[in-house]
Amino acid sequence: MENPNSVEILLVEDNPFDAELTLRSLNKRNLANHIVHVKDGQEALDWLFGAGAYAGRDPSHHPKVILLDLKLPKVDGFEVLQAMRADERTRRIPVVVLTSSREQQDVIRSYDLGVSSYIVKPVDFEKFSAAVAEAGHYWLLLNHPPG
């Protein structure tokens, strides 16, 4: 497990194959060195607030970006967003939605909850790989997060 305080990307993804493809794409650009992969919304919230299995983790340490799938077991992506935005400690963390859904209502709801980007996962692996790599590159290397 990574040093929890040096995590740069929190990947919230229940599909292990999608997760593997994502990691592979980031790896190719050397962006996957400080990444944590959680499998559902509840685990994501535990990690963010230092609860459950992640008790003791310092919630004040923020990842540079969260890659969030919307359709998740237990607690879905929207619920994760709501909980994050309701808490002073997590409300400013940039979130990139990475989902299969093109539904307009999902896009609108996500932006209403303050996401930074909304990326539809292409079926085409090359396109998918490019999209993930671009996003990682931007948020880890170019973007300057708040305080």
Add this chain to the structure above:
Amino acid sequence: MKTPIASERSVEGSDSVLAFTDKVERERAEEAQARLAAIVNSSHDAIISKTLNGIITSWNPGSEKVFGYPAAEAIGKPMLMLFPPERAEEEKEILTRIARGERVEHFETERIRKDGKRIHISVTIAPIIDGSGRIIGASTIARDITERKQMADKLAASEGRYRRLFETAKDGILILDAASGRVVDVNPFLSELLGYSHTFFLGKQLWEIGLFKDIVASKEAFLELQATDYIRYEDLPLETADGRKIAVEFISSVYRVDGAKVIQCSIRDITERRNAEAEAKANAERFRAMANSMSQLAWIAKPDVFIFWYNDRWYDYTGTTPEQMEGWGWQSVHDPEVLPQVMAQWTVAIATGEVFEMEFPLRGADGKFRRFLTRAVPLKDAEGKVLQWFGTNTDVEELKGAQDEIRRLNLELEQRVVERTAQLKAANKELEAFSYSVSHDLRAPLRGLDGFSRMVLEDYGPKLDDEGRRLLNVVCGEAKRMGQLIDDLLAFARLGRQEMKTTEFDMTVLVQDVFASLDPVERKRVLHFEVKPLPLALGDRSMIQQVLVNLIANAVKFSGNKPAPSLEIGGSTADGFNMYYVKDNGAGFDQRFAPKLFGVFQRLHSEAEFPGTGVGLALVQRIIHRHGGKVWAEGKPNAGATFHFTLPTRIKPSYGKPK
């Protein structure tokens, strides 16, 4: 004005005062004189003598009574003092005639009394002749006829009045001599009414007059009249001279004038009255017939709603009798529960005199209640006081039943709509959830297929031969095609839920935009592109844009094999619809398969010939149908295809907001 004086010569020695010479005769004469003096003194008439100069020489007590002057004041005075100033000439004339020996007899004139009052007198004046035959003066005998004169004047006036009454009466009057039955007089009204002249009637016996013959004027009737003094015929038909039929009331009565019997016949024209009576009777009959022929119950009440008349329908329906119903009997056919409300409303209507309108049940002869709409209208006099109430009760039982039924059905319908809407909403929700799953879950494995195949190619590519790599590439290609199919299908499904935003927009601009947004490589292949004038369109612009994208992309795709691909877009307006078409000179299709063109996943060409998912035209049809338009296609194999679609020119609410 001078009154002419009637005169005759005096007869000598007949009534003059004479002188006697004989002694014996003298005594007799003195005796006679005393008698004469007594007569003169006791006479109520004024007896006066005067000289030829008009100086009064004797004045009996009657003179004092008539003229007011005592003898002492009159004797020696001129007679002229008794004359009114305007009659002063009379005395001169009288004296002149006396001097000539003439008498003035029963001359009526006026004099003035001592008290100044004017009196009428009748006067006779004769010369006084002495023994030698000389005229020495005049004797005047005057009688006060003031009273008689006034009586006569009154009588004349009275006669005039009654004459006038007779002349102007608006009833016909016939006066007959009772003894002979002859007409003595007939008034102008009667002669005008009957059209015969006054003289036609005069002197005729009543039964001689044609128009009365055999009716009233038989001799028998006349005899009866003479016996009873009175006959009355209430309604007698007569025919006038010009043949008009009239009805008269004829009354004969006998009365006495100066002891003689006179018959007066009053004839009153009652034609108008009779006509009015007949009309009133006819009206009453019409009213009754109408009141009894109408389907409503009807009644008439006094101002206090005491009902005194009902039509037959009331009795038929309620099975009651007039005796039971009169006055307040109507309350017995009311529902006791509702009656207090009826009475309360009546109290208001009676107090305000306004129209009464209320619906309440009335019990029928069968004991069952039916609902009636009751309306009572007050008949008012000029001051607004209610004279009568006219009421009707209209049976609204069936109407009310129908209304109740409609209300019940509406309620049921509303309930059903609510249920269906809920069901639809639930179905929609399910569909959304389904689409969401398809969109999300179906794509993920495809990405796995493609992604992991790529990973094999990347990581193990060198260990595979060409065939191995080709097979993996096929896996990747098919996975991507599946992804495209899912995307198209989702777009198609989404369309049903999408809300339409209808606006008017320029179709020509939209067509140009769509063409410009095509893949440049594809677009440049089109050698001939023509947009004819297009009518403005009314619809959801983004949806119509999708229609044009699909149709134009298809046209470009299917004419790609032609040496000179050509594309034409046009339109027209007719019968409330705008029509547009997209025409190409491409591969075309067999018209027999035209109906299949718009089905989902229906394709008329192989994937190898022309790639596609078979969703594009289904989407076009779905959009056009949602707009209330139609879409159809014409084509021939290898001779191009034309796709038409229509859009209504006016918005219909039915497809404004599907849910």
